[in-house]
Amino acid sequence: xxxxxxxxxxxRIGAGTIRAVSRAGFATRFFLLVLRHSPSxxxxxxxxxxxxxxxxxxxxxxxxVSGLFVGMVLGLQGYDALNKYGAGxxxxxxxxxxxxxxxxPVVAGLLFASRAGSAITAxxxxxxxxxxxxxxxxxxxxxxxxxxxxxxxxxxxxxxxLAALFSVMGVFGAYLxxxxxxxxxxxTFWGNMQAGIGFWPDVTNGIIKSxxxxxxxxxIAVFEGYDANPTAEGVSAxxxxxxxxxxxxILALDFVLTVFMFRGLGSG
Amino acid sequence: xxxxxxxxxxxxxVTIGLGAIVFLALKVGNLTSIETKPTYRLDASFDxxxxxxxxxxxxxxxVIVGRVESVKLDNKTYEAVVSLxxxxxxxxxxDTIASILTSGLLGEVYIGLEAGGDPVMLADGGxxxxxxxxxxxxxxxxxxxxDKASSGSAK
Amino acid sequence: xxxxxxxxxxxxxxLRGINMAIPxxxxxxxxxxxxxxxxxxxxxxxxxxxxxxxxVLVDGQSVKDxxxxxxxxxxRRVGMLFQFGALFTDMTVYENVAFPMREHTDLDDAxxxxxxxxxxxxxxxxxxxxxxxxxxxxxxARRVALARAIALDPMLVMYDEPFAGLDPISxxxxxxxxxxxxxxxxxxxxxxxxDVYESLKMVDYLYFVSEGRIISQGTPEEVRxxxxxxxxxxxxxxxxxxxxxxxxxxxxxxxxxVRAR
Numbered sequence: 001x002x003x004x005x006x007x008x009x010x011x012r013i014g015a016g017t018i019r020a021v022s023r024a025g026f027a028t029r030f031f032l033l034v035l036r037h038s039p040s041x042x043x044x045x046x047x048x049x050x051x052x053x054x055x056x057x058x059x060x061x062x063x064x065v066s067g068l069f070v071g072m073v074l075g076l077q078g079y080d081a082l083n084k085y086g087a088g089x090x091x092x093x094x095x096x097x098x099x100x101x102x103x104x105p106v107v108a109g110l111l112f113a114s115r116a117g118s119a120i121t122a123x124x125x126x127x128x129x130x131x132x133x134x135x136x137x138x139x140x141x142x143x144x145x146x147x148x149x150x151x152x153x154x155x156x157x158x159x160x161x162l163a164a165l166f167s168v169m170g171v172f173g174a175y176l177x178x179x180x181x182x183x184x185x186x187x188t189f190w191g192n193m194q195a196g197i198g199f200w201p202d203v204t205n206g207i208i209k210s211x212x213x214x215x216x217x218x219x220i221a222v223f224e225g226y227d228a229n230p231t232a233e234g235v236s237a238x239x240x241x242x243x244x245x246x247x248x249x250i251l252a253l254d255f256v257l258t259v260f261m262f263r264g265l266g267s268g
Numbered sequence: 269x270x271x272x273x274x275x276x277x278x279x280x281x282v283t284i285g286l287g288a289i290v291f292l293a294l295k296v297g298n299l300t301s302i303e304t305k306p307t308y309r310l311d312a313s314f315d316x317x318x319x320x321x322x323x324x325x326x327x328x329x330x331v332i333v334g335r336v337e338s339v340k341l342d343n344k345t346y347e348a349v350v351s352l353x354x355x356x357x358x359x360x361x362x363d364t365i366a367s368i369l370t371s372g373l374l375g376e377v378y379i380g381l382e383a384g385g386d387p388v389m390l391a392d393g394g395x396x397x398x399x400x401x402x403x404x405x406x407x408x409x410x411x412x413x414x415d416k417a418s419s420g421s422a423k
Numbered sequence: 424x425x426x427x428x429x430x431x432x433x434x435x436x437x438l439r440g441i442n443m444a445i446p447x448x449x450x451x452x453x454x455x456x457x458x459x460x461x462x463x464x465x466x467x468x469x470x471x472x473x474x475x476x477x478x479v480l481v482d483g484q485s486v487k488d489x490x491x492x493x494x495x496x497x498x499r500r501v502g503m504l505f506q507f508g509a510l511f512t513d514m515t516v517y518e519n520v521a522f523p524m525r526e527h528t529d530l531d532d533a534x535x536x537x538x539x540x541x542x543x544x545x546x547x548x549x550x551x552x553x554x555x556x557x558x559x560x561x562x563x564a565r566r567v568a569l570a571r572a573i574a575l576d577p578m579l580v581m582y583d584e585p586f587a588g589l590d591p592i593s594x595x596x597x598x599x600x601x602x603x604x605x606x607x608x609x610x611x612x613x614x615x616x617x618d619v620y621e622s623l624k625m626v627d628y629l630y631f632v633s634e635g636r637i638i639s640q641g642t643p644e645e646v647r648x649x650x651x652x653x654x655x656x657x658x659x660x661x662x663x664x665x666x667x668x669x670x671x672x673x674x675x676x677x678x679x680x681v682r683a684r
Binding site for chain 1: 271274275277278280281282284285286288289291292293295323
């Protein structure tokens with residue numbers, strides 16, 4: 001390979017890295033600014049409530065239906081696998097743990113990133129493109145306080161609720177399949193589940209996870225919208241980055257959190 | 269899409285969301301179990317606890333009366349000291365026997381309590397003196413082979 | 424503005440050595456071709472951008488040196504009409520005009536209602552109060568944005584291309600409104616535009632900007648009679664002159680010869 005191409009390639013990587021790092025720095029500063037302007041989002045509760053509606057309520061159908069289907073599949077596949085070891089009665093605890101610890105927060109988070117996250121990014125990006133954010137600034141109203149912070153908190157508040165609803169629908173789906181369809185004993189299903197899942201650590205860790213995911217996805221969504229190139233392509237690229245970035249962040253954080261939370265179990 | 273409708277839906281959303289969390293806590297988890305009732309502590313020492321885990325159940329006559337709270341190694345006697353969180357509603361005599369048992373062949377490990385006849389009951393912080401350690405499979409096999417060998421050589 | 428130099432990229436200044444004075448109570452137009460830095464000037468006045476050299480003074484205060492609170496106080500006294508309106512699309516016309524009042528004053532709803540209707544009446548759109556921006560024509564949206572810009576009775580109003588994309592009737596309306604509001608409310612107006620005809624009808628003074636410098640300035644009379652080739656090209660609408668028709672390229676014959684091979 002000629003030296004000039006190599007040099008050019010290295011320069012591109014260097015420039016790209018510098019750009020990525022400075023963007024990360026900007027993102028951090030942005031996050032702190034959003035936090036600083038958050039109190040006003042709660043003074044004007046109406047604004048945040050509106051965003052909870054758009055982020056949370058409008059995601060309800062997707063989340064609950066997906067939860068139901070995931071639960072049903074878990075029930076089918078789970079029973080099939082467990083039955084091989086004569087552990088069919090453990091279906092309840094298997095499904096319960098899978099949902100509460102992992103699938104609830106993670107899948108609900110991924111769905112949230114795609115549905116609500118992209119909507120938030122598109123909305124803010126569009127407001128930037130049509131100069132609405134500029135106009136607000138010139139009217140001495142900080143768009144971070146009025147537009148960004150309420151959307152951020154709307155997402156953070158909605159996520160744990162959505163994850164819990166996902167898990168509940170999942171358990172219900174598994175119940176339908178396991179108890180009604182396959183014939184696992186009703187009492188055994190619930191009894192084993194209750195015996196094996198504790199509020200602490202399982203349910204609470206699930207809630208903590210969904211909160212962390214909510215913060216990550218909401219932050220990425222509002223940041224990408226705010227930072228978007230004020231053109232049609234720019235907004236489209238920003239929404240893509242939200243969905244991809246948000247999903248990857250969820251999966252990566254899930255790994256880190258799982259290691260910390262559930263490291264102790266299974267051993268003495 | 270006016271204010272009132274939005275407020276209504278947000279209210280519904282938050283309510284069912286919190287309800288879902290409560291449901292998970294109660295029906296799926298086991299929040300309503302012993303943790304919320306008044307409890308007292310008992311200690312017991314074992315030579316070997318085998319596969320006993322934290323939060324394993326403590327049963328008497330098959331009924332859960334408590335949970336394993338902590339497991340420590342006594343540095344002087346090199347015995348395992350297990351703390352049991354017992355439900356206040358159940359009292360046990362001083363000569364109760366605590367054994368480490370397995371439910372079924374491959375089931376979970378738990379502590380079984382057999383009450384004795386002593387009129388004096390154990391109080392908070394009391395110690396169960398009679399204990400039976402877990403059956404460790406390797407030792408059992410070793411024992412079996414040893415017995416076999418010694419009975420063989422004795423012949 | 425005194426000797427202002429500004430560039431988004433330090434190496435390529437958009438504005439070079441600008442000297443401009445806008446007297447109180449007058450309507451001043453800043454004219455020039457697209458992309459010559461006109462909107463940038465408005466942003467410098469409004470404090471959204473900071474100049475590299477020189478001073479930008481509004482009502483005696485240097486904009487660059489204002490604290491955050493000072494800047495916000497300044498912006499409450501300045502109204503801005505953005506290109507194409509920049510109305511908030513999730514609110515009605517009424518709520519758009521009421522926005523600055525609700526954000527910056529403690530007036531009760533009844534009083535705000537009267538004020539909003541008054542402003543809308545001034546631009547002739549009192550009947551459209553309940554419509555949404557998406558339902559408005561370009562001209563109407565521009566007028567609503569005007570009403571919003573004067574909502575708090577500012578001392579200075581800046582107009583960014585107020586005539587862009589309007590039909591002849593709307594052009595006349597907007598031009599008239601800028602003039603009448605300026606005189607009636609005693610405000611100062613800065614209009615950035617490239618619409619020569621409308622500007623000459625109603626402004627007190629004009630500045631011509633090209634490639635970051637002020638090429639020419641004068642009253643409408645002076646401009647109409649100007650002999651400066653740039654001003655003439657602009658006023659007469661000539662396709663070629665000091666602002667060239669052809670984007671810089673190699674000689675035509677040379678390029679054709681290359682392709683023919």
